[in-house]
Amino acid sequence: MRRYGKNPDEDDIRVRPNTKGNRPRTNIRPKHEDAAEGMVLTVDRGRLHVLIEDRTIVAMKARELGRKSAVVGDRVAVVGDLSGGKDTLARIVRVEPRKSVLRRTADDDDPYERVVVANADQLAIVTALADPEPRPRMIDRCLVAAYDAGLEPLLVLTKSDLASADTLLETYATLGVSYVVTTRDDFLTGGVDAVRERLKGRITAFVGHSGVGKTTLVNALVERQRATGIVNAVTGRGRHTTTSALALPLPGDADGWVVDTPGVRSFGLHHIDPSRVILAFPELVAGTEECPRGCSHDEPECALDAWVAAGHADPARLDSLRRLLATRERREGD
Numbered sequence: 358m359r360r361y362g363k364n365p366d367e368d369d370i371r372v373r374p375n376t377k378g379n380r381p382r383t384n385i386r387p388k389h390e391d392a393a394e395g396m397v398l399t400v401d402r403g404r405l406h407v408l409i410e411d412r413t414i415v416a417m418k419a420r421e422l423g424r425k426s427a428v429v430g431d432r433v434a435v436v437g438d439l440s441g442g443k444d445t446l447a448r449i450v451r452v453e454p455r456k457s458v459l460r461r462t463a464d465d466d467d468p469y470e471r472v473v474v475a476n477a478d479q480l481a482i483v484t485a486l487a488d489p490e491p492r493p494r495m496i497d498r499c500l501v502a503a504y505d506a507g508l509e510p511l512l513v514l515t516k517s518d519l520a521s522a523d524t525l526l527e528t529y530a531t532l533g534v535s536y537v538v539t540t541r542d543d544f545l546t547g548g549v550d551a552v553r554e555r556l557k558g559r560i561t562a563f564v565g566h567s568g569v570g571k572t573t574l575v576n577a578l579v580e581r582q583r584a585t586g587i588v589n590a591v592t593g594r595g596r597h598t599t600t601s602a603l604a605l606p607l608p609g610d611a612d613g614w615v616v617d618t619p620g621v622r623s624f625g626l627h628h629i630d631p632s633r634v635i636l637a638f639p640e641l642v643a644g645t646e647e648c649p650r651g652c653s654h655d656e657p658e659c660a661l662d663a664w665v666a667a668g669h670a671d672p673a674r675l676d677s678l679r680r681l682l683a684t685r686e687r688r689e690g691d
């Protein structure tokens with residue numbers, strides 16, 4: 358995976374400078390009132406796969422979009438050949454405003470932020486209960502990224518056949534995070550329904566370290582083996598070869614999307630705004646009014662200690678908030 362430099366998924370289409378001084382072509386183009394609306398399902402070497410009604414078409418960014426990127430989950434307007442036929446290439450002329458953006462930085466010291474998924478409602482943080490051992494710090498970092506992006510976090514604890522979820526759930530009880538506990542053995546007998554229930558009507562981005570069972574789970578959720586149509590159109594040419602995220606529809610009338618995010622294991626948290634993380638702790642928000650400007654909420658002048666001491670909030674919640682905010686400093690092993 359490339360970690361630095363230009364992201365080939367986002368900047369594939371170059372805009373040539375208009376050296377002849379002609380009128381910019383965008384001025385003489387129609388306004389694309391006839392464009393079709395669709396959703397980006399995946400990006401593969403600069404080609405975007407877009408779902409329009411029940412067809413998947415391949416498109417590229419139109420020149421007029423400039424450096425603006427379109428990513429998985431984006432609602433886009435598309436013109437050109439929309440038949441979805443082999444070797445056709447349509448053009449994306451507009452990216453609709455995003456409801457949410459989930460970003461990662463390649464590294465905390467890489468200032469280039471990459472949008473991984475647009476318009477997601479929920480972040481499923483997939484963690485194995487054993488093999489590999491759970492990493493609470495990584496979970497905390499994902500929680501911070503979710504709160505910052507305005508996504509609702511969902512803890513998905515896999516491999517419950519190997520270890521109990523009790524200890525881990527204790528750690529997160531104070532945070533009130535939703536969770537589901539899964540085991541592969543249940544998937545064969547409908548045990549994946551409990552997870553599907555949480556995904557209904559929403560776009561959920563799935564993140565997790567290698568080996569936690571994310572692929573096993575995602576395949577069970579979308580019934581990939583049996584799936585036809587959309588899923589095959591995207592993945593049918595064999596292995597999905599890019600590191601781009603991939604949106605897969607839930608089967609039946611669940612009306613939800615699973616967005617698999619290969620290669621996204623954690624998040625660079627340099628851009629995180631503490632005031633957005635605090636929104637996940639509504640009872641602490643008012644307590645920050647007396648904080649000094651730009652308070653880190655983990656300094657002697659922070660007003661939250663007095664707020665908690667006055668009985669406005671549970672001290673354990675302030676501890677949790679501080680624990681989460683502290684994960685912004687990257688450590689060995691993150």
Ligand SMILES: Nc1nc2c(ncn2[C@@H]2O[C@H](COP(=O)(O)OP(=O)(O)OP(=O)(O)O)[C@@H](O)[C@H]2O)c(=O)[nH]1
Binds near residue numbers: 518519541566
């Ligand atoms: N015991 C047990 N093993 C599981 C379970 N789910 C998945 N596994 C195994 O865990 C290993 C990793 O599963 P994957 O689904 O490939 O995990 P992944 O997170 O997608 O990992 P990468 O493919 O490396 O990204 C495989 O050997 C699975 O068979 C489970 O519920 N219990």
Ligand SMILES: [Zn+2]
Binds near residue numbers: 654655658
């Ligand atoms: Zn403060």
